[in-house]
Amino acid sequence: MKNIKTICVYCGASLGKEAEFKAAAQALGKSIADHKLRLVYGGGTNGLMGVVSAAVKDNGGEVVGVIPEFLLKYEASEGTLEHLDELHVVEDMHTRKRMMFEQADAFVTLPGGIGTLEEVIEMMTWAQIGQHTKPIVLANISNFWEPLTTLLDHMIDSGFLKNDYGGRPLVIADPDEIVPTILDFSSSKRANVAVVSKH
Secondary structure, eight states, X not given: OOOOOEEEEEOOSSOOSOHXXXXXXXXXXXXXXXXXXXXXXXXXXXXXXXXXXXXXXXXXXXXXXXXXXXXXXXXOOTXXXXXXXXXXXXXXXXXXXXXXXXXXXXXXXXXXXXXXHHHHHHHHHHHHTTSOOOOEEEEOGGGTTHHHHHHHHHHHHTTSSOTTOTTOOEEESOGGGHHHHHHHHHHHTOSSOOOOEEO
């Protein structure tokens, strides 16, 4: 497994209803910067996307945004994208997701909506079919991802998913532990991701 240099963060373009979501995005962004890593994300400046990217920049880190042109008016405020180190305005969602995947060495999923869910599920799917071995983290802030982990267990119990399927995510509740866990995982050079719950 390659050294971790860039972390891709998936998250909502809104803040959500819990104050813990914003606090977690701030903590994760600071941690990424403190560990001298680069952030690649969906390019928006609204919601948790804006919070995590601002936290990386505010703490001296580097931020790369990738956003489809048609989403600029929904996910970004005018003029606020100028603070990014790199901004890629692409044609469509497929190009966005592929570019983020190619630049990332690991994936972290903060709370978000159906788009956020779709992004992390795709990375899990690609790992399951052998397209990558990059770490995948569900940032289980306030148990946000508990329904998803329950569903995955249900798929295993129902015989549609193997218990040791590739792409199984790390489940981490404390945002301050996410980056260190990813770095420890990478250095261990294990081929498969195991579930690690830290509450």
